[in-house]
Amino acid sequence: MLGKGGFGTAYKAVLDDGNVVAVKRLKDAQIGGKREFEQHMELLGRLRHQNIVSLRAYYFARDEKLL
Secondary structure (H helix, E strand, O other), X not given: OOEEOOXXXXXXXXXXXXXXXXXXXXXXXXXXXXXXXXXXXXXXXXXXXXXXXXXOOOEEEOOEEEO
């Protein structure tokens, strides 16, 4: 675990190919449905800033939302 914030918990994960990623697990996200969530992720995917990591992927399920 890397830390907890207002939107959820961040974790460090090592992929099979050795790449290291951060995974944000959203808690109680007040996002309507899958379509609205995907629209938010498309917007986040376009953000570029020196202090923000790029969005590589996301996962949406009824009980789980990961960035």
